[in-house]
Amino acid sequence: MERGPEVSGAPATAYNWQDPPHNRWAFWHVDDILPTYLVARGSGPGRTLPTAAAAIDLFGVPVARADGSPGTAGEVLDDTYTDAYAVLQDGELVAEWYGPLGAPDRPHALMSVSKSVLGCVAAVLIDRGQLDPQDLVTDYVPELAGSGYAGATVRNVLDMRSGVAFLEEYANPQADIRRMDEWIDWRPGEDGPAGKPRGLYRFLATLRAEAPHGSRFLYRSAESDVLGWVCERAGGQPMAELISELVWAPMGAGHDARLLHDGLGTAVHDGGLCATARDVARFGQLLLDGGTVPDGAGGTRRVVPPRWLRDGWAVNADVRGAFAASPAEASFPGGWYRNQFWFRPGAHGDVLLGLGIYGQMLHVSRRTNTVCVKFSSWPQAQNPGYLEDTLRAFDAIGGVLAGRDPKSPGRSRRRLAGVISGLSRRGDTVAPSPPNVILPARPRRVPRSHLTWRYAPSPERHRRDPHVLPDQPAADLLRRPDGLQPARHRPLGAQLPVHRLLRLLGRPASPGVHTGEPPVYRVRVQRADQQLPAA
Numbered sequence: 199m200e201r202g203p204e205v206s207g208a209p210a211t212a213y214n215w216q217d218p219p220h221n222r223w224a225f226w227h228v229d230d231i232l233p234t235y236l237v238a239r240g241s242g243p244g245r246t247l248p249t250a251a252a253a254i255d256l257f258g259v260p261v262a263r264a265d266g267s268p269g270t271a272g273e274v275l276d277d278t279y280t281d282a283y284a285v286l287q288d289g290e291l292v293a294e295w296y297g298p299l300g301a302p303d304r305p306h307a308l309m310s311v312s313k314s315v316l317g318c319v320a321a322v323l324i325d326r327g328q329l330d331p332q333d334l335v336t337d338y339v340p341e342l343a344g345s346g347y348a349g350a351t352v353r354n355v356l357d358m359r360s361g362v363a364f365l366e367e368y369a370n371p372q373a374d375i376r377r378m379d380e381w382i383d384w385r386p387g388e389d390g391p392a393g394k395p396r397g398l399y400r401f402l403a404t405l406r407a408e409a410p411h412g413s414r415f416l417y418r419s420a421e422s423d424v425l426g427w428v429c430e431r432a433g434g435q436p437m438a439e440l441i442s443e444l445v446w447a448p449m450g451a452g453h454d455a456r457l458l459h460d461g462l463g464t465a466v467h468d469g470g471l472c473a474t475a476r477d478v479a480r481f482g483q484l485l486l487d488g489g490t491v492p493d494g495a496g497g498t499r500r501v502v503p504p505r506w507l508r509d510g511w512a513v514n515a516d517v518r519g520a521f522a523a524s525p526a527e528a529s530f531p532g533g534w535y536r537n538q539f540w541f542r543p544g545a546h547g548d549v550l551l552g553l554g555i556y557g558q559m560l561h562v563s564r565r566t567n568t569v570c571v572k573f574s575s576w577p578q579a580q581n582p583g584y585l586e587d588t589l590r591a592f593d594a595i596g597g598v599l600a601g602r603d604p605k606s607p608g609r610s611r612r613r614l615a616g617v618i619s620g621l622s623r624r625g626d627t628v629a630p631s632p633p634n635v636i637l638p639a640r641p642r643r644v645p646r647s648h649l650t651w652r653y654a655p656s657p658e659r660h661r662r663d664p665h666v667l668p669d670q671p672a673a674d675l676l677r678r679p680d681g682l683q684p685a686r687h688r689p690l691g692a693q694l695p696v697h698r699l700l701r702l703l704g705r706p707a708s709p710g711v712h713t714g715e716p717p718v719y720r721v722r723v724q725r726a727d728q729q730l731p732a733a
Contacts, residue, residue, distance in 0.1 A: 235438035237455035240447030309554025312471035317538025346407030361409035368579035426467025482569035566596030
């Protein structure tokens, strides 16, 4: 372990590297004071980031700050301990800045932005058939059979939906996240509880469940560490090699990255990656482009399965409902978490986010076709005001680059991509402009549907228990290729009784429907209009 330069009379070390003011230097020099693995960029050419021809003063972009005061993007960046930032639009480098300790070729700690890279590693393994999200975690890591993760699926940890108890409060020294830090900070000669050696994987085996798996969303870094362990087993390689071969080299990274590991050699999957701002911007552009990169011959080459990203952006009722019931809803109203990505309704549509403590951020907007990266060294691990101001600044920067008038966010000089907007979930940060025409109140019609069903001709044909079917939201049932279609009878695929079908569709069972009814064989949905009073 090396020591960093003296800061206020004390050196930056492995014990204080996250504490201010040491973190401003340490986040740029993680591999100088902590054990890391190399994440190789490969031997191929890096993806070119052409510089935008037109210079735009992004510092002067107006921003309505979280405390209600007017400000500018430049003021937000100045006030939030920015170490570096980079902005892409249409794949071109629009703006870039580094503090005195940083440089374009110097990696910076990404903290939990690392989770988004890990999610893409899992995506490629799933696409290759090496990992199944419906499998149990213990199918890959039997060492967790005696922990709270017994019975949890890979999908549960991908979306942070396990029932494992884990308190992620950085200001609380007794919280599980701080206990995990102690186990990660293992050094020769130091033992954990009861004289057992410390280490990340040994810590994960100590966790216990407190709720049914899949019943809730709760952000916990331990979920990502379990996912990383699963990916290493499924892929048959250490995480540093998986990231390099599946994501970093194929996306055209310009520089090697570094990956923290504990004293036993276990990668810190939840937040150990260190990379340059431009490479994080390249990763964001990969996500913006649907998982593809230019192939150098005028076409594109797939790196991350596009379906993985579509699945993340297209929120369903179950994912949204779990998020709405979680503590995270207060910070990101209308948001959701899927595949190790945060999603948040912004001023110009939904935004994909990678977020890390102390102010690390990746901001990807399909509506404005922008990627924004910010490295920071906040004095605190979490600061809601800094976070909200940065989000608003990047929303505003994207709007200006896309030709949107910041004084009239509903109007644009440039046609924006037609994607689902988060405004319908009331999570926007800029209020929509009021209508300039007042229409008289009129009765409104909302689509309704009538459901009919046919019973299975012979229960003997389906000897598997017809009363067991995985729970899924009605929207998913209707959206599946073999799902319910308007005015057509379609096979369900899996048989289920009428009362369960009605429950899945969110409809109350009629008095004549009871649990003893035979299973449904085919169903039919017919739309009808119901007139409601004027709102």
